[in-house]
Amino acid sequence: MEKSTTFKWHNKIWFVVLVLSFGWLFLHYAYFTVNADDNIFIFLGHRFATTSNFHGSSHYRLPFNKDIHFAREEPQYDRPPVTNVNTLLPEKKDENVRDHVQSLDTMVNEKRHENGRGSFENVNTIEYEKKRANGIKKHRHRHRKVLPKKNHEVENVGMFRNVSKENHFSKDNNKVDLVGAKSTAKKHEGMKNGDIVTSKHPCAGRYIYVHEIPSRFNEDMLKNCASLNKWTNMCDFTSNLGLGPVIEDSTSVFLKRGWFKTSQFLLEVIFHNRMTQYKCLTKDSTIASAIYVPYYAGLDVSRYLWFSNASMKDADSLDLVKWLREKPEWRKMWGRDHFMVAGRITWDFRRIKRDSEDWGNQLLVLPETKNMTVLVIEKSPWANNDFAIPYPTYFHPSRVDQVFSWLRKMRKQKRPYLFCFAGAPRPGREDSIRGHLFNQCRIAEKKCKLLECQVREESKCHQPAYVMEVFQSSEFCLQPPGDSYTRRSIFDSILAGCIPVFFHPGSAYIQYLWHLPKDYTTYSVFISEKDVQDGKVSIEKILSEIPKAKVRYMRAEIIKLIPSIIYTDPRFRLDAVEDAFDVTIKRVLERVDKLRKGVDSSLRVKEELTWKHSLSGIVGEQKWDSFFVKKAG
Numbered sequence: 074m075e076k077s078t079t080f081k082w083h084n085k086i087w088f089v090v091l092v093l094s095f096g097w098l099f100l101h102y103a104y105f106t107v108n109a110d111d112n113i114f115i116f117l118g119h120r121f122a123t124t125s126n127f128h129g130s131s132h133y134r135l136p137f138n139k140d141i142h143f144a145r146e147e148p149q150y151d152r153p154p155v156t157n158v159n160t161l162l163p164e165k166k167d168e169n170v171r172d173h174v175q176s177l178d179t180m181v182n183e184k185r186h187e188n189g190r191g192s193f194e195n196v197n198t199i200e201y202e203k204k205r206a207n208g209i210k211k212h213r214h215r216h217r218k219v220l221p222k223k224n225h226e227v228e229n230v231g232m233f234r235n236v237s238k239e240n241h242f243s244k245d246n247n248k249v250d251l252v253g254a255k256s257t258a259k260k261h262e263g264m265k266n267g268d269i270v271t272s273k274h275p276c277a278g279r280y281i282y283v284h285e286i287p288s289r290f291n292e293d294m295l296k297n298c299a300s301l302n303k304w305t306n307m308c309d310f311t312s313n314l315g316l317g318p319v320i321e322d323s324t325s326v327f328l329k330r331g332w333f334k335t336s337q338f339l340l341e342v343i344f345h346n347r348m349t350q351y352k353c354l355t356k357d358s359t360i361a362s363a364i365y366v367p368y369y370a371g372l373d374v375s376r377y378l379w380f381s382n383a384s385m386k387d388a389d390s391l392d393l394v395k396w397l398r399e400k401p402e403w404r405k406m407w408g409r410d411h412f413m414v415a416g417r418i419t420w421d422f423r424r425i426k427r428d429s430e431d432w433g434n435q436l437l438v439l440p441e442t443k444n445m446t447v448l449v450i451e452k453s454p455w456a457n458n459d460f461a462i463p464y465p466t467y468f469h470p471s472r473v474d475q476v477f478s479w480l481r482k483m484r485k486q487k488r489p490y491l492f493c494f495a496g497a498p499r500p501g502r503e504d505s506i507r508g509h510l511f512n513q514c515r516i517a518e519k520k521c522k523l524l525e526c527q528v529r530e531e532s533k534c535h536q537p538a539y540v541m542e543v544f545q546s547s548e549f550c551l552q553p554p555g556d557s558y559t560r561r562s563i564f565d566s567i568l569a570g571c572i573p574v575f576f577h578p579g580s581a582y583i584q585y586l587w588h589l590p591k592d593y594t595t596y597s598v599f600i601s602e603k604d605v606q607d608g609k610v611s612i613e614k615i616l617s618e619i620p621k622a623k624v625r626y627m628r629a630e631i632i633k634l635i636p637s638i639i640y641t642d643p644r645f646r647l648d649a650v651e652d653a654f655d656v657t658i659k660r661v662l663e664r665v666d667k668l669r670k671g672v673d674s675s676l677r678v679k680e681e682l683t684w685k686h687s688l689s690g691i692v693g694e695q696k697w698d699s700f701f702v703k704k705a706g
């Protein structure tokens with residue numbers, strides 16, 4: 074009798090314990106699922122909003138159910154996508170978190186001290202990085218979408234994120250900085266007489282005026298897109314404001330959104346559209362720090378590169394510079410404050426002789442463009458009026474979280490191949506090392522993935538998914554010169570987190586000085602093309618002997634570079650990402666400012682020595698002299 078009651082009693086206790094634990098679990102579950110996405114994040118969001126860059130981001134609402142997985146995977150405090158911080162902060166992963174935070178603190182203070190009001194961007198991102206180091210995980214950022222309006226009338230939505238206590242700028246910036254709207258233009262009238270220089274207005278020194286050039290220099294070319302190129306119908310690529318068709322991809326190579334089949338030759342169009350999102354546009358050229366000429370120079374010349382005579386090739390570019398020269402804006406600085414994009418390699422615009430059958434037009438050797446800043450995808454080492462900016466890649470994110478997800482995906486990517494090479498042989502060019510690379514890759518067998526473009530896999534070479542998959546599966550990507558020094562593939566490989574291997578310093582080191590670190594050893598490997606030609610080196614051996622830690626470090630550097638080499642979707646504004654466009658504009662403004670003040674030393678150097686000067690500021694003997702002895706092109 075007694076036994077059975079105890080037994081029952083025991084049972085009851087267990088039952089109660091069980092019920093209680095289930096109840097507790099249930100409450101926990103309910104609290105975190107119901108509240109977590111809302112209240113907790115709102116709460117955290119508010120706290121952050123007072124100190125960090127990321128206001129307006131108090132919580133992260135998932136737009137669609139199917140996105141949940143994607144969004145949950147989203148890293149909390151990922152590496153900030155802003156380049157200036159990348160250069161400020163070494164990789165601190167392995168260090169003690171507290172040390173990290175302390176060093177960041179010092180940096181914040183130093184930065185504040187050093188720069189007064191100017192550098193809040195740095196400061197904020199450092200704060201941001203600090204939170205990441207502290208392991209705060211819940212915060213999500215949601216960016217603001219702004220749809221562009223016609224005629225550059227972009228409404229300004231908070232010039233800078235009005236968030237931080239460190240933000241020293243006046244707060245009236247929430248409304249008007251943007252320009253384009255008539256009322257704003259009026260407001261600027263009052264600022265003409267020099268107050269703009271002294272005012273603390275956040276756009277001071279950053280206004281850009283977009284020249285309203287006749288439509289035959291830009292839009293009409295897009296209307297006649299079928300005649301832009303003898304070989305390719307460019308109409309396929311002009312959609313989505315120049316980004317090209319959306320990539321519908323069922324594999325896991327890309328993310329769900331933000332990917333386009335972009336042509337490398339539409340940078341002018343992408344850049345022009347991206348300009349509509351620029352925060353300091355003005356309709357008043359007298360207050361502008363720089364003047365943008367939205368001429369589609371590359372599309373223009375591409376119509377005539379093959380089968381046309383010199384006068385045909387030059388006609389439109391000559392008309393354009395004549396038009397510019399006759400405008401009142403020109404006389405102010407004789408074009409030194411003008412800039413434009415010519416979205417092809419510089420050699421397409423550098424025909425020396427006036428009446429000759431040589432390649433290209435004369436755009437970049439005209440006296441007018443000699444005074445301008447011209448942005449190209451490959452610059453001449455021996456010229457001082459062109460500046461190289463990244464080729465467009467396939468990734469054009471419309472939201473900040475797409476960038477974060479991509480960086481994270483590339484960090485975690487499995488890379489079974491030591492190296493890869495995607496390209497076509499150049500049998501016609503004796504000096505080409507591509508044949509050697511094919512051989513070296515074949516010899517390396519399973520360690521190298523070869524994507525041979527002109528033979529069997531021709532079509533695959535033009536499939537973004539296939540090319541990107543190869544790059545994403547490799548530690549190193551070989552980037553030899555092709556018909557010219559540079560290739561679009563350089564930027565596709567960086568985007569894929571694949572460390573580029575260069576064979577000529579003209580491929581990147583003297584090119585993208587605005588976007589890539591000066592110290593090339595931090596993000597790439599250099600193997601001299603002469604050594605490859607002479608059969609002196611084994612690429613496989615060199616690459617496999619690089620210590621694993623060094624490889625990891627370089628990959629981390631490469632991945633940090635991604636935000637600053639992509640062009641974000643021009644239909645959206647991603648405040649937290651400083652993309653290739655932002656970096657370019659910053660540098661153009663800096664250059665024009667120096668020219669205005671007469672302190673730009675680059676123009677005092679003999680033009681042939683430009684590459685040396687821009688690399689090191691020194692024009693004496695250098696280790697790469699032998700690579701740049703004769704003028705190519």
Ligand SMILES: *[C@@H]1O[C@H](CO)[C@@H](O)[C@H](O)[C@H]1NC(C)=O
Nearest residue numbers: 122123128235236237238244
């Ligand atoms: C933004 O600026 C306004 C005006 O100075 C200020 O009242 C507000 O608190 C700021 N917002 C945040 C989130 O700091």
Ligand SMILES: *[C@@H]1O[C@H](CO)[C@@H](O)[C@H](O)[C@H]1NC(C)=O
Nearest residue numbers: 380381382383384385386428
């Ligand atoms: C160049 O070609 C165009 C069109 O074919 C022709 O009209 C023009 O006369 C040519 N100019 C010269 C200098 O040959």
Ligand SMILES: *[C@@H]1O[C@H](CO)[C@@H](O)[C@H](O)[C@H]1NC(C)=O
Nearest residue numbers: 398406407408440441443444
């Ligand atoms: C280029 O600038 C110089 C002054 O720096 C000026 O003398 C010259 O006329 C300008 N060229 C043109 C075509 O305006």
